[in-house]
Amino acid sequence: MNSVRTALSRPVTLVSVVFIVLIFCACLAAPLIAPYSPIDPDPRNALQLPSGAHWLGTDVLGRDILTRLLYGGRIGLFGPVWAVSVAALIGVPAGLIAGYRQGWVDSLASRTMDILLAVPGIIILLTVVSIFGRNTWLTMSVLGVLMSPNFMLLVRGETIALSRELFVDAARASGSRGSRIMLRQLLPNLVSPIIVQYSLAFAIALLIGAGLGFLGLSEPPPTPSWGGMIQEAAQEYGRAPWLIFPSGGIITLVAVAFNLAGAGLRDASTERGVSRTIRAPKQALAVADGTTGGAEDVSTEATTGATGDGAELLTVRGLSVGFATGSAITEVISRVDLTISPGEKVALVGESGSGKSVTALAILGLLPGSGSLLGGSVRFDGMELTTLPERQQARLRGKRIAFISQDPMLALDPCFTVMSQLSEIVRGHHGLGAAAARRRVLELLAAVGLPNPEAIARQFPFQLSGGMAQRVAIAIAISGDPDFLIADEPTTALDVTTQAEILDLLRDLAASRGLAVLLVTHDFGVVADFCDRAVVMYAGQIVETGTVEEIFADPSHPYTAILLQADPHRAEVGKELPALPGQVPLPRDWPQGCRLAERCPLATAACAEQPVELIEVVPGHRSRCIRLAALKAGQHV
Amino acid sequence: MLRIVLRRLLQSIPIGLIVLVGTFILIRVGGGDPTATILGISATAEQRAELRETLGLNDPLFTQLLRYVGEVFTGDFGDSYVSKRPVVAVLLQALPVTLSVTLLAVTVAFIVGIPLGILAARRGGVTDRVIQSSTVLFMAIPGFWLALMLMVGFAVRLRWFPTSGYVAFERDALGWIQHVTLPVVALCSAAVAALCLQTRARFVDIFDQDFIRTLRAAGVPTRSIVFRHALKNAGGTIVTVGGLQFIGLLGGVMFVEQVFALPGIGRIAVQAATQHDFPILQGIVVVLMVLVVITNLVVEIARAAVNPKVRLA
Numbered sequence: 017m018n019s020v021r022t023a024l025s026r027p028v029t030l031v032s033v034v035f036i037v038l039i040f041c042a043c044l045a046a047p048l049i050a051p052y053s054p055i056d057p058d059p060r061n062a063l064q065l066p067s068g069a070h071w072l073g074t075d076v077l078g079r080d081i082l083t084r085l086l087y088g089g090r091i092g093l094f095g096p097v098w099a100v101s102v103a104a105l106i107g108v109p110a111g112l113i114a115g116y117r118q119g120w121v122d123s124l125a126s127r128t129m130d131i132l133l134a135v136p137g138i139i140i141l142l143t144v145v146s147i148f149g150r151n152t153w154l155t156m157s158v159l160g161v162l163m164s165p166n167f168m169l170l171v172r173g174e175t176i177a178l179s180r181e182l183f184v185d186a187a188r189a190s191g192s193r194g195s196r197i198m199l200r201q202l203l204p205n206l207v208s209p210i211i212v213q214y215s216l217a218f219a220i221a222l223l224i225g226a227g228l229g230f231l232g233l234s235e236p237p238p239t240p241s242w243g244g245m246i247q248e249a250a251q252e253y254g255r256a257p258w259l260i261f262p263s264g265g266i267i268t269l270v271a272v273a274f275n276l277a278g279a280g281l282r283d284a285s286t287e288r289g290v291s292r293t294i295r296a297p298k299q300a301l302a303v304a305d306g307t308t309g310g311a312e313d314v315s316t317e318a319t320t321g322a323t324g325d326g327a328e329l330l331t332v333r334g335l336s337v338g339f340a341t342g343s344a345i346t347e348v349i350s351r352v353d354l355t356i357s358p359g360e361k362v363a364l365v366g367e368s369g370s371g372k373s374v375t376a377l378a379i380l381g382l383l384p385g386s387g388s389l390l391g392g393s394v395r396f397d398g399m400e401l402t403t404l405p406e407r408q409q410a411r412l413r414g415k416r417i418a419f420i421s422q423d424p425m426l427a428l429d430p431c432f433t434v435m436s437q438l439s440e441i442v443r444g445h446h447g448l449g450a451a452a453a454r455r456r457v458l459e460l461l462a463a464v465g466l467p468n469p470e471a472i473a474r475q476f477p478f479q480l481s482g483g484m485a486q487r488v489a490i491a492i493a494i495s496g497d498p499d500f501l502i503a504d505e506p507t508t509a510l511d512v513t514t515q516a517e518i519l520d521l522l523r524d525l526a527a528s529r530g531l532a533v534l535l536v537t538h539d540f541g542v543v544a545d546f547c548d549r550a551v552v553m554y555a556g557q558i559v560e561t562g563t564v565e566e567i568f569a570d571p572s573h574p575y576t577a578i579l580l581q582a583d584p585h586r587a588e589v590g591k592e593l594p595a596l597p598g599q600v601p602l603p604r605d606w607p608q609g610c611r612l613a614e615r616c617p618l619a620t621a622a623c624a625e626q627p628v629e630l631i632e633v634v635p636g637h638r639s640r641c642i643r644l645a646a647l648k649a650g651q652h653v
Numbered sequence: 654m655l656r657i658v659l660r661r662l663l664q665s666i667p668i669g670l671i672v673l674v675g676t677f678i679l680i681r682v683g684g685g686d687p688t689a690t691i692l693g694i695s696a697t698a699e700q701r702a703e704l705r706e707t708l709g710l711n712d713p714l715f716t717q718l719l720r721y722v723g724e725v726f727t728g729d730f731g732d733s734y735v736s737k738r739p740v741v742a743v744l745l746q747a748l749p750v751t752l753s754v755t756l757l758a759v760t761v762a763f764i765v766g767i768p769l770g771i772l773a774a775r776r777g778g779v780t781d782r783v784i785q786s787s788t789v790l791f792m793a794i795p796g797f798w799l800a801l802m803l804m805v806g807f808a809v810r811l812r813w814f815p816t817s818g819y820v821a822f823e824r825d826a827l828g829w830i831q832h833v834t835l836p837v838v839a840l841c842s843a844a845v846a847a848l849c850l851q852t853r854a855r856f857v858d859i860f861d862q863d864f865i866r867t868l869r870a871a872g873v874p875t876r877s878i879v880f881r882h883a884l885k886n887a888g889g890t891i892v893t894v895g896g897l898q899f900i901g902l903l904g905g906v907m908f909v910e911q912v913f914a915l916p917g918i919g920r921i922a923v924q925a926a927t928q929h930d931f932p933i934l935q936g937i938v939v940v941l942m943v944l945v946v947i948t949n950l951v952v953e954i955a956r957a958a959v960n961p962k963v964r965l966a
Contacts, residue, residue: 130664130668131668131671131672134665134668134669134672134942134945135672135942136904136938136941136942137904138907138922139904139907139934139937139941140938142907142922142925142934143676143680143926143934143938144679145926146684146925146926147679147680147683147684147929148683219793223793223795223796226795226798227795227796227797227907227908230798230908230911231907231908231911231923232927233923233926243795246795246797246798246801249801250801253804253809257805257809260798260801260802260805263798264794264795264801264802267795267798268790268793268794268795268798269793271792271793271794271795272789272790272793275792275793276789279789380870382870384861385777385860385861410872410874411872412872413869413870413871413872414871414872417870418870418871419866419867419870419871421863421867422863423863426862426863426864427863427864427867428864428867429864429882429886430864430886430961431882431885431886431888431959431961432882432885433961437868440873440877440881441868441871441872441873444871444872444873444874445872476961478961478962479965492867492871493870495871496871496872
């Protein structure tokens with residue numbers, strides 16, 4: 017029921033629910049609050065426009081429209097309430113039992129619902145009215161039966177999903193009876209989706225009920241119904257066009273309110289709609305002119321001198337990235353500096369949540385929708401990417417900067433064959449004709465070591481194995497002859513043998529093509545195997561950077577030291593693997609001082625006091641730790 | 654592919670049969686003596702008894718049922734109680750009217766709804782909010798009320814369109830367009846909104862997926878990502894929703910035909926319901942079920958065409 021509270025905290029949902037409650041109360045209280053009789057004609061006051069005496073005017077018999085709307089709501093609202101309740105009373109138990117028992121019960125229930133879904137609803141309602149006369153409650157009951165599959169299918173699906181979860185298994189194992197599990201364990205979890213379905217179904221039943229009234233198939237006159245009032249208005253549109261508005265308007269408003277209330281509750285219980293509809297406000301970029309991280313620039317220049325010679329391919333300075341949650345923006349990357357020389361292979365290492373993937377995407381200019389640059393500069397081959405128009409950035413992507421993502425099975429468009437998506441990309445890069453592009457694609461597939469390029473090219477991505485799909489993704493990456501490759505955990509989703517093969521392939525390609533690589537990984541084995549330099553990130557900050565040899569031989573940050581000891585590849589036999597207690601804190605919980613302090617065995621009170629800057633340990637090797645002396649003194653981490 | 658189509662067809666036969674039997678029993682058991690409807694109240698008892706014999710109403714219910722189902726399968730739905738014309742002839746005359754309005758409405762829904770949905774998903778911000786709010790409104794407006802307002806506004810006041818009636822396309826193409834425009838607008842607005850909303854949701858989903866990032870990282874132009882890759886991936890959802898909307902339109906058209914006095918299935922159905930003309934109602938049940946089956950087949954085929962996973966499964 018928490019989601020109900022969340023939903024009501026949104027003004028739109030709250031207003032909708034309040035409106036619904038008010039309308040229902042007003043219609044129930046019609047005899048008390050209505051100013052006139054809904055039935056007695058008053059011919060002297062026929063067809064009047066709204067006035068002080070008749071707020072919404074009068075109809076052809078001089079009856080007060082407002083009064084008739086209030087009384088008409090009794091059929092207009094409670095008819096649909098009845099219909100949807102019937103639908104829920106049939107659909108919910110049927111769905112629960114079918115989803116929980118499965119087997120033949122499920123087949124029987126599902127087949128029955130198939131039949132109900134195949135029935136042309138409106139015409140059946142007409143037939144029922146024709147046979148049994150204008151009885152709103154009977155008609156609405158039939159409508160309820162016809163709408164019951166909506167509830168049944170929903171509840172069945174949710175029940176099957178919930179039954180797979182542990183708590184039902186536990187209840188089963190402890191010998192609870194089926195009916196008890198369904199009522200006590202399953203049903204409470206289904207309340208939110210059922211309410212959502214109820215309100216959406218209500219809007220539909222309302223419109224159908226009004227439609228039947230409009231066709232003259234609801235309560236016979238003079239009993240007022242909303243649909244019937246539209247029909248009465250339709251006959252007078254020449255003389256009193258105003259009359260069609262009040263009745264149609266109230267139906268529309270109620271339907272809108274139910275749809276909004278249902279949608280609000282659904283969003284609140286999934287939380288997805290909320291975060292997705294909100295976009296980050298466009299941030300003014302603090303372009304790197306020395307205003308961001310100015311003090312650090314000097315030292316960085318000095319340190320990169322060890323590997324670079326002033327001709328860096330990529331220079332990232334003071335890069336900060338934020339994500340919008342609600343109206344607030346949370347910083348997830350804080351002032352990251354990074355340089356990569358041509359042909360250099362740099363690792364970006366850290367646990368999940370450290371911000372390494374976001375850093376990679378920010379460099380590419382492909383932050384997800386809610387993410388935005390908060391400041392800093394990304395210079396690539398002399399061009400400032402953060403201010404480069406999207407069109408020109410797109411031209412760089414693929415041709416100069418390429419990207420490989422983590423899960424190859426998700427990285428390729430499932431609706432196109434390998435040939436089709438690769439040839440589009442190749443043609444975009446090189447402006448080739450169809451035949452030449454085909455040849456080039458086959459060459460590329462051979463170049464990434466795929467055994468039968470012709471056959472692979474005809475496949476759809478979901479027909480490939482993970483290793484093959486990753487090779488295709490690599491073929492896409494190298495198709496534009498880039499000089500810089502960003503690889504985001506390129507081997508994580510693969511099995512161990514394939515991992516080694518893919519890494520070998522990347523190594524060969526990098527060597528033969530002089531590719532610079534930024535490899536995002538959490539695996540120090542991969543770092544040692546592949547990279548020249550490593551940049552270690554923790555909680556959105558760089559905590560240590562240096563050559564791979566130095567970092568492995570002389571880790572100069574407690575975080576690196578612990579990660580290295582925790583690496584199973586380096587474990588000593590018979591010694592327990594150390595592990596960092598806890599998890600990377602969420603961005604909103606980042607402390608002022610050292611972000612590792614809470615988990616760090618070497619932390620002192622001073623660590624938490626103020627932000628820690630990167631300091632140089634030896635030229636080319638820097639660390640963000642004020643307890644370096646203690647670490648070097650061999651205190652246990 | 655062919656297997657999917659055949660399986661679908663085979664599945665729909667027993668379901669159709671059950672609905673057919675159900676409505677038959679409902680009408681025979683609940684519908685009273687049709688001879689009063691056919692002959693009028695002035696008929697004598699002998700006349701009515703004679704008619705009962707000719708119609709086979711004295712046979713056991715099961716015999717009547719078998720005879721009815723057999724006749725339906727040979728395309729004979731009996732005669733109207735009121736006009737005495739064959740039901741098939743009546744329905745064949747009305748069907749083109751209903752189909753022109755509903756098919757046109759669903760076409761408009763695709764042509765307008767999909768681009769609006771894409772626009773909302775891609776632009777975000779104010780555009781997105783305006784489009785989303787409009788869809789909420791248009792899904793809530795009763796189609797027949799919208800029809801009425803359009804008629805009062807554009808046909809009665811402005812006289813841009815005729816208020817009622819129908820002209821066949823082959824007789825007068827311009828007249829046909831004039832007569833169906835307002836009904837189509839009234840009918841399609843909710844379907845436009847539904848398609849727009851679903852397209853938007855699907856596009857937002859798709860643009861969160863990794864393969865879009867791969868394409869963008871490979872420098873594929875946005876136009877191709879949106880209209881080639883994302884649209885094809887959204888295709889399955891769009892045709893499924895479109896099919897459901899079309900089935901919904903077949904119900905909604907009943908009301909709209911009433912407003913514009915279009916001589917289609919819906920108007921005939923309402924008339925038949927008030928006159929207790931059960932053979933007509935039963936015939937319409939069958940026709941609508943056939944239309945639903947055809948719609949589902951088209952959806953199935955279209956889904957397989959856009960989604961290789963469905964096709965190759």
